[in-house]
Amino acid sequence: MKNFTLLGGLSPAQFLRDYWHKKPLLIRQAIPGFKPLLSADALFKMAARDDVESRLITHFKQEWKVENGPIATVPAISKKDWTLLVQGVNLHDDMADALLRQFSFIPDTRLDDLMVSYATDTGGVGPHFDSYDVFLLQAHGQRRWKIGAGQDLTLVQGSALKILKNFTPEQEFVLEPGDMLYLPPQYAHDGTAIGECMTYSIGFRAPAFQELGEAFLQFMADSIDLPGRYADADLAPTKHPAEIGRNMLSQISDALNKVRFTDDDVAIFVGEYLSDPKATVFFESPPRPLTLSRFTAAIAKRGVSLSRKTQMLYRGKHLFINGESFAAGREDKASLCVLADNRKLDGQAASVVSKDVLEALYTWYEDGWINLG
Structure with a gap:
């Protein structure tokens, strides 16, 4: 994989100048002929481990539910509307780590992890936004993405997930294996599986101040080294014993x-x-x-x-x-x-x-x- 393929003909400098933190970019065949790095069974086994962060998200009977891992068993593949999210797959698989390192034109201080999203037909996590940049690489099957800028970021109250209450899509894409969609922070998006599919999310760290x-x-x-101790050798009698004195505040303020x-x-x-x-x-x-x-x-x-x-x-x-x-x-x-x-x-x-x-x-x-x- 070379960066000019990965970024759709753009150099890393062009991508960072024109798209990073600014606007989405759809890249058809960012990795031509891409195949999943792990089988579904291997992913399910990884999600069952206690040293792997995972979540099972279901939307059965129009009700969102989230189960945090380890995920011992998953629903039947024939059942619609469920998604398995496995974080940090790069920590446990050499090929996933190598894929993540293809994005090393971004500093390691910003690069976070590779998350794998496995979904059955119509599965997803609802319309939402992320507080960080993300590349969404389709690994298997198809996923329909609806995206929109300038959205009302109000969330549905009482939901198990952070789902946008008033999502209005502006663009729609169907991604095939090897296609990739870049989204800047707080860009609303909703991905829905078309049949069984896997999507790899390359996410970035953006810690809150x-x-x-x-x-x-x-x-x-x-x-911290602050020698000395509070003292008040010139203390005078007080008429207000509960009041914090000005001298005390001044001494402590000077020390701090x-x-x-x-x-x-x-x-x-x-x-x-x-x-x-x-x-x-x-x-x-x-x-x-x-x-x-x-x-x-x-x-x-x-x-x-x-x-x-x-x-x-x-x-x-x-x-x-x-x-x-x-x-x-x-x-x-x-x-x-x-x-x-x-x-x-x-x-x-x-x-x-x-x-x-x-x-x-x-x-x-x-x-x-x-x-x-």
């Missing part, structure tokens, strides 16, 4: 105003926050890990690659991996940035890393964060 602010304050709590954060603090917070694995992500250590000397010899021949579940980022001298951060010197950073950007280091590059980097790689290998080869 409130969420970031709360997390940042928790992050900074560990580094000493709390400062730097661009470096923000960078470390963002790196740790965005690389931190989701709660459903678990790493598996190798059953019989190599010794350090054998590991060293092995990576010189085979190189290393990041686990599908590992997120590695960097900014300036700081590197971040799975929620942890550390500073690296210029030479060490060079090799680690290659690993972060390409998600792998070949044998030649791995054979010349410093002792510090080698020890870090070995620790990550023992933790299941990286793989040989």
